[in-house]
Each structure stands twice: as structure tokens, then as C-alpha cells.
Amino acid sequence: MNSRTYHxxxxxxxxxxxxxxxxxxxxxxxxxxVYPGETLVLIGESGCGKSVTTKLLAGMLKPSAGQVHWxxxxxxxxxxxxxxxxxxRIGYLFQSGALFDSMNVxxxxxxxxxxxxxxxxxxxxxxxxQRLRDVGLTSDVAxxxxxxxxxxxxKRVGLARALALSPEIMIYDEPTTxxxxxxxxxxxxxxxxxxxxxxxxxxxxxxxxxxxxxxxDRVVMLFPLARLEGFEQQKIFEGTVEEAFHSSDPRxxxxxxxxxxxxxxxxxxx
Amino acid sequence: MSLAATGRPGPITVLGEIVMRPxxxxxxxxxxxxxxxIWVFRRRPQxxxxxxxLYQIGVESxxxxxxxxxxxxxxxxxxxxDQLRMMHLESHLGSVVNMTLVKELGPVLAATMxxxxxxxxxxxxxxxxxxTEQIDxxxxxxxxxxxxxxxxxxxxxxxxxxxLTIVADVFGMICGWxxxxxxxxxxxxxxxxxxxxxxxxxxxxxxxxxxxxxGAAIALVACHRGFHARAGAxxxxxxATQTFVFSFVLILFIDFLAGLILxxxxxxxxx
Numbered sequence: 001m002n003s004r005t006y007h008x009x010x011x012x013x014x015x016x017x018x019x020x021x022x023x024x025x026x027x028x029x030x031x032x033x034v035y036p037g038e039t040l041v042l043i044g045e046s047g048c049g050k051s052v053t054t055k056l057l058a059g060m061l062k063p064s065a066g067q068v069h070w071x072x073x074x075x076x077x078x079x080x081x082x083x084x085x086x087x088x089r090i091g092y093l094f095q096s097g098a099l100f101d102s103m104n105v106x107x108x109x110x111x112x113x114x115x116x117x118x119x120x121x122x123x124x125x126x127x128x129x130q131r132l133r134d135v136g137l138t139s140d141v142a143x144x145x146x147x148x149x150x151x152x153x154x155k156r157v158g159l160a161r162a163l164a165l166s167p168e169i170m171i172y173d174e175p176t177t178x179x180x181x182x183x184x185x186x187x188x189x190x191x192x193x194x195x196x197x198x199x200x201x202x203x204x205x206x207x208x209x210x211x212x213x214x215x216x217d218r219v220v221m222l223f224p225l226a227r228l229e230g231f232e233q234q235k236i237f238e239g240t241v242e243e244a245f246h247s248s249d250p251r252x253x254x255x256x257x258x259x260x261x262x263x264x265x266x267x268x269x270x
Numbered sequence: 271m272s273l274a275a276t277g278r279p280g281p282i283t284v285l286g287e288i289v290m291r292p293x294x295x296x297x298x299x300x301x302x303x304x305x306x307x308i309w310v311f312r313r314r315p316q317x318x319x320x321x322x323x324l325y326q327i328g329v330e331s332x333x334x335x336x337x338x339x340x341x342x343x344x345x346x347x348x349x350x351x352d353q354l355r356m357m358h359l360e361s362h363l364g365s366v367v368n369m370t371l372v373k374e375l376g377p378v379l380a381a382t383m384x385x386x387x388x389x390x391x392x393x394x395x396x397x398x399x400x401x402t403e404q405i406d407x408x409x410x411x412x413x414x415x416x417x418x419x420x421x422x423x424x425x426x427x428x429x430x431x432x433x434l435t436i437v438a439d440v441f442g443m444i445c446g447w448x449x450x451x452x453x454x455x456x457x458x459x460x461x462x463x464x465x466x467x468x469x470x471x472x473x474x475x476x477x478x479x480x481x482x483x484x485g486a487a488i489a490l491v492a493c494h495r496g497f498h499a500r501a502g503a504x505x506x507x508x509x510a511t512q513t514f515v516f517s518f519v520l521i522l523f524i525d526f527l528a529g530l531i532l533x534x535x536x537x538x539x540x541x
């Protein structure tokens with residue numbers, strides 16, 4: 001567990017945010033603040049709305065109700081240009097890497113820089129190669145297509161692409177899912193080094209308790225709406241890693257310890 | 271029993287959803303069309319992205335359009351010949367074949383074929399990008415997905431589907447003429463003389479103008495369905511199928527509407 005001090009002014013804030021997709025309600029009245037420099041880890045069962053929460057924070061989704069604030073300003077009141085500038089300060093590592101199939105690694109990593117149109121071709125080349133080195137990839141990977149890469153390499157290229165714009169905030173959506181333990185630890189180390197080198201605020205969505213223990217300053221656990229009783233809070237836990245592992249809430253305790261007995265009992269009863 | 275007790279929506283809720291779903295889809299599609307038109311004029315698409323789409327939509331569709339056009343011409347000749355022969359009007363075959371081809375069947379069948387080839391391909395490509403989060407990634411990297419993905423495809427379809435229709439018309443006319451002269455033994459001079467006599471420029475233009483709208487409809491439906499593809503292989507497949515079905519219905523609707531308007535224009539120009 002890392003001991004870091006929190007700045008009182010949140011960088012990101014969700015205020016009473018709900019989100020539905022048609023008749024499917026995913027999030028209900030979520031309040032969440034992310035402070036500069038911290039590493040916030042979001043945990044919870046599949047389908048509880050962790051990825052939707054990060055997409056709301058990054059401005060990729062609009063809330064059905066409630067407000068999203070960046071640096072204290074409501075995103076809904078921002079102009080398109082302000083939103084674009086705000087988004088460019090956020091790096092997002094997608095669960096699958098989300099590399100553009102039709103482009104090689106170089107074009108993928110340089111995409112954001114070319115969109116901004118502020119750097120020369122030589123600068124772009126230098127930045128891309130530096131970012132590939134930062135994530136432990138060699139320059140010959142630059143010419144490869146995404147289909148030629150392994151899962152771990154795709155994740156690292158996705159990370160290099162997100163880092164190319166030197167973001168202030170990094171969002172990692174299940175960064176270690178589908179990777180072997182060694183590669184998972186490589187990604188965890190990268191998360192730490194990115195945070196420490198660039199003073200980057202990080203939000204990590206994960207099911208991997210090894211990642212939680214290694215990178216988290218603060219842990220938030222969400223619970224699937226469908227399994228909540230009445231109008232109970234969807235955010236069932238917020239605290240440090242130690243508190244999560246010693247939680248008196250059986251739902252939190254069984255999740256972080258990987259104990260299936262209560263869930264199996266629930267499934268059998270249904 | 272209440273929703274909470276059964277976990278299933280009641281009949282009123284189900285009825286509400288049945289009514290609301292198409293309203294939401296039509297509203298969303300209208301907004302999508304408006305956003306596309308705004309972005310067409312707001313910023314030019316990147317040239318390498320536009321050229322790649324023009325190549326994919328135009329050049330790669332040429333073989334299928336040539337074959338489609340050729341067969342339409344020959345089928346029209348076969349179907350019309352017997353009926354004209356009964357009235358001893360075989361020499362008018364050229365005017366019937368070519369009029370039907372440039373005004374109706376050429377544009378409609380070429381657009382239908384392109385809705386299958388181009389529209390489904392666009393929906394499948396964008397659908398795959400949606401479910402693999404590539405569209406979200408574009409947005410995260412500062413690109414507007416409508417500007418980057420939709421505008422080049424929209425321009426490609428609007429500019430090239432009329433050109434492809436002209437290609438289909440030309441090959442239909444050539445194949446119809448060759449079949450009529452060599453197999454049905456129609457006199458070549460009368461074939462073209464009647465064609466020239468009966469077909470005006472307005473007939474040719476009407477087909478091309480219609481194909482412009484067909485192109486826009488195919489691109490917008492395909493991109494919209496692709497953007498709203500559901501997860502998984504089935505979701506992408508459904509988006510491609512819906513693209514063909516919705517495009518086909520829209521093509522027929524536009525054809526009907528254009529037929530009504532252009533007939534009034536024809537009467538207005540030739541009182």
C-alpha cells in the first residue's frame with residue numbers, strides 16, 4: 001500500500017451520476033472524487049459499471065442524470081473545444097488495447113499527436129520511439145500490425161499510445177486481464193513508474209487483487225444494481241487497501257479474498 | 271404483481287418500449303444525419319482517409335457494378351422482346367431497354383447491389399470498431415468519430431455511387447444492345463434511333479440525381495448501424511443485415527418520392 005497525501009480539490013468528480021442504456025440501469029446516483037496524484041482503484045463484480053464509470057469520468061459517455069466535473073467545472077456546460085482539450089489531458093488504456101486494426105503500431109502510437117497537429121514529423125517519430133521504449137518495446141515493433149502482436153504487446157502499445165500525449169491523468173481499464181502473472185506484474189510496474197515519473201493521477205479498474213495491493217492508494221468498490229436491496233448505495237466500499245481486506249461487509253470481504261461461498265449460496269437459493 | 275416482485279416488466283411497460291424504440295431510433299438517426307452534414311461543412315476530412323474510402327467504395331465496387339449493369343441490360347432485352355414482338359414493335363426494343371435502365375432499374379439495382387457490398391462492409395467495419403472500443407479510442411485521442419469515420423464514407427458514397435450508376439447504365443446499354451442485335455436480331459440502327467428519339471436528358475439526369483440520394487442513404491444508414499452495433503459477432507452481423515434491409519427500404523422510398531417529384535418537373539418542363 002502506498003501512502004500519498006490527497007489534495008483537497010478533486011481533479012474529477014461524479015456528483016449523483018446515474019447512467020442507463022435503454023431500459024438497463026447500470027449506475028445509480030454515484031458520488032466519486034479523484035484527487036491529483038493519487039491512484040484510485042475501482043473494483044467490483046463484472047457488470048457493476050466500473051468501465052462505464054471511467055468512461056463517464058473521461059467524458060466519453062454522458063450521464064443520464066447527475067453531473068461530471070473536471071477541475072470543478074461541469075462537463076455538460078463546456079464547449080466542444082474545452083471538452084476536446086480536457087480529453088487530451090486524459091490517457092485511456094482500454095481493456096482490449098483498442099488498437100486501430102488498419103494502422104501499424106507506429107501510426108497507432110502517433111495518432112493522437114497527428115490529430116493535435118502541433119508536432120513535426122521528426123518530433124512525432126522521436127516521441128513514438130521513446131514511448132515504445134518506455135513500455136519495454138523495441139523499435140522493430142513499430143512496423144507491425146496489431147494482429148501480429150501478443151496480448152501483452154497490444155496492451156503495452158495501447159499504453160504507449162495513451163502516454164504519447166503526456167497525459168496528466170491515466171485511466172487503466174482492466175490492464176492485467178488476460179495476461180500471464182509475469183506480464184501482469186510488468187504492467188503493474190509500468191503503472192507505478194508512470195505515476196512516479198510524471199506525477200500522473202491514475203484510475204485503475206481491475207479484478208486483480210495483486211494489482212490492487214501493488215498500486216492502490218485508495219479503493220472504491222461498486223456493486224451490481226440488480227443485486228442491491230432497495231435503494232441501497234451502489235458504492236459499497238471506499239477506503240484504503242488494508243480496510244478493504246479487513247472489511248466487515250461480507251460482500252467486500254468475499255470479493256477481495258476471492259471467497260465464492262456466499263455467492264454460491266446466493267446462486268443456489270435463486 | 272409489481273415489477274419488483276416478479277422481476278419482469280408489465281404489459282404497459284412492454285407496450286411503451288415497443289412504441290418508444292422506433293421513435294428513439296428515428297430521432298437518433300435524424301441527429302446523426304444532422305451531425306454528419308454539419309461536419310461535412312465544418313472541416314475537410316483528412317486526404318489519406320478520404321482517398322482510402324474512395325478507393326474502397328469506388329474502385330473495389332467496379333467489377334460488381336459492371337456485372338450487375340450488364341445483366342440488367344440483357345434481362346430487360348429478353349423480357350421486353352416477347353411483349354414488343356406481339357405488337358410488332360421489336361424495333362422499339364432499344365428505347366424500352368435504355369429508358370428503363372437509365373431512369374429506374376439501373377440506379378435502383380446498382381444502389382441495391384452497393385447497399386449489399388459497400389453498406390454492409392461499412393456497417394461491419396464500424397461495428398467491429400465499436401465493439402472493440404476503437405471508436406472510443408478515437409474520441410480519447412482527440413478525434414471526432416463523425417468527422418474521422420462517417421464524413422469520408424458519406425462523401426465517398428455521395429460522390430461515387432452516382433458515378434458507379436453511370437457505369438452500370440453504360441454497361442447495361444452495351445450488353446442490352448449486343449444481346450438484342452446478336453441474339454434477337456434487332457436492327458442496330460433502329461435500336462439506337464428509337465433510343466435517341468425517346469430518351470431525353472431529363473431521363474438520364476433523373477436517374478443520376480436519384481442515385482445521389484441513394485448514396486447518401488446507404489452511407490448514413492450503414493454508419494449509424496455500425497456506430498450502434500451491439501457486442502459480439504452476432505451484434506456486428508445484425509448491424510450489417512439491418513444496413514441492407516433499411517437501405518433497401520429507403521432506396522425504394524426515395525425512388526418513389528423522386529418519381530413523384532420528377533414527373534411533376536417533367537410536366538412543368540413539357541406542358
